[in-house]
Amino acid sequence: MYLQLTVGGLLLGCIYGLVAMGLSLIYGVMGIVNFAHGAFVMVAMYASFWLNRFLGLDPVLSSPLVALLMFGFGVIVYHAIIGKILEGPFLARLLVTFGLSIFLINCAQFLWSPDYRMVENPIFRGIIMLGPVFVEVPKLMASIGSLIVAGLIYWFVRKTKTGLAIQAISLDRMAASLMGIDIERLNGYAFGLGCACAGAAGGFLAEFYYIFPDVGTMFGLVALVAVALGGFGSTEGALIGAILIGIIETVGGFMIGSEFKYALVFLAYLVIVIVRPRGLLGWGAD
Amino acid sequence: MLNVSSINAGYSGVPALTDVSLHINPGEIVTIVGSNGAGKSTIARTISGLVRITSGSITFNGERIDQLPPHHIVARGLVHVPEGRHVFSKLTVTENLKLGAYATTSEAEIAKRLEYVYELFPILKERARQQAGSLSGGQQQMLALGRGLMADPKLLILDEPSLGLMPKLVEEVFEAIRTISQTGVTILLIEQRVLEALELCNRGYVIQNGRIVTEGTGTELMDSEMVRKAYLGM
Ligand SMILES: Nc1ncnc2c1ncn2[C@@H]1O[C@H](COP(=O)(O)OP(=O)(O)OP(=O)(O)O)[C@@H](O)[C@H]1O
């Protein structure tokens, strides 16, 4: 039974991990806590939903496309809003993504109504036996997909020239600009990449999850906790933190009742923040 | 080559530079000396675009650069190695050096420059795969210098390259600066080690409280009563 639960938590954690990785990347590079990250997941889920409804694309298969769209969306949001307040007062930097989140959620309510929706004919469904455990196929696909995307982003940031420049900005912005790095452009890319993480995750989730305007809020919060657990600015840490949360949520939820599962998650968060304020693997941008 | 003409600049309204003018001719080593907080680093930052001037002008090879963002200034061959080294501590030595050549797309060119920097500072080659943060202070300074050279500078601004180094390493750094200068790179050297800097330079400026108070050739300045009293303790 516990093996069953742990596997379930692990799968969930991988999806959380992808969302959290994007959040961590954005924070690491520009010092912004993106409170709109959950809303980005929601936007991506609707994008998958409509792609499915009108073009008949399956959400898992269309998730690269959704990730790409969200990358573009992120770059635009960066240049239209975020970049303008990066040098601004602390409170503005803190609140701008809050505002954006509320705006996006309300837009979704206005455009698509608060109804719960679900993709009607997902190609991945049902349950398979993996050794001694039952696994829901769409969840399995979603977590494998999340790991692949997370791996790609990791590779991009570590191994490409643009990725190196993004790392340089997060380590020392002043020195990075003296290297000839166009900080504004690269910040835009990094924000876009962060959104693409939320986008891919949203695409995978759309395969089996209800879609409604507030659906992202919990994902955003959990990602925030995962990032704090793993240490702000550490993408690997965020992934590990997220997997931990997935497991705490599923196993703990079973033991003390699923209505308390998020209480457990936040309790774990409080403990870590008190015991190890820099997170498990943390180093900050500030 | 570089012409700084009557600039004023400051930090959030507090002036740090008042009516500063200086010029650098191709091939020269020019030094700026002055005590703590005089405004030396601020001059470097205005030239490289990190700090905006409030009046005056800066031209490089005849072109106004005082409104350009830093990355455009680097692209013109004006490279600033900041005070305090600022190496990317979590990245390897090689990655740091490659970032120095960020504006260059040609892999062959980057490899060539890397070879040149390794030749100049063999210790960097030995440590190529180590994290920059694990290097000693002197090695980090070599790395900062090498990273600056990777941009193939026409004018190199060095802000206190000897800061916090042991005397033996200071000599090494000054030797490296001489070598770099001999390859045709023009150098603006900011230093608190006044004697060494004045011996090395062609010309120098003395800055106090954000103003240039005197200028001249290295020997002129070393002989000047004011410099001897204020900075050489004679
Ligand atoms: N980032 C900053 N914000 C506000 N004021 C600053 C900043 N940097 C420097 N200053 C102020 O500007 C003045 C000039 O500083 P600057 O760093 O140019 O001096 P410096 O000659 O380089 O000194 P040092 O030898 O200590 O490096 C000082 O009064 C300093 O306090």
Ligand SMILES: [Mg+2]
């Ligand atoms: Mg200084």
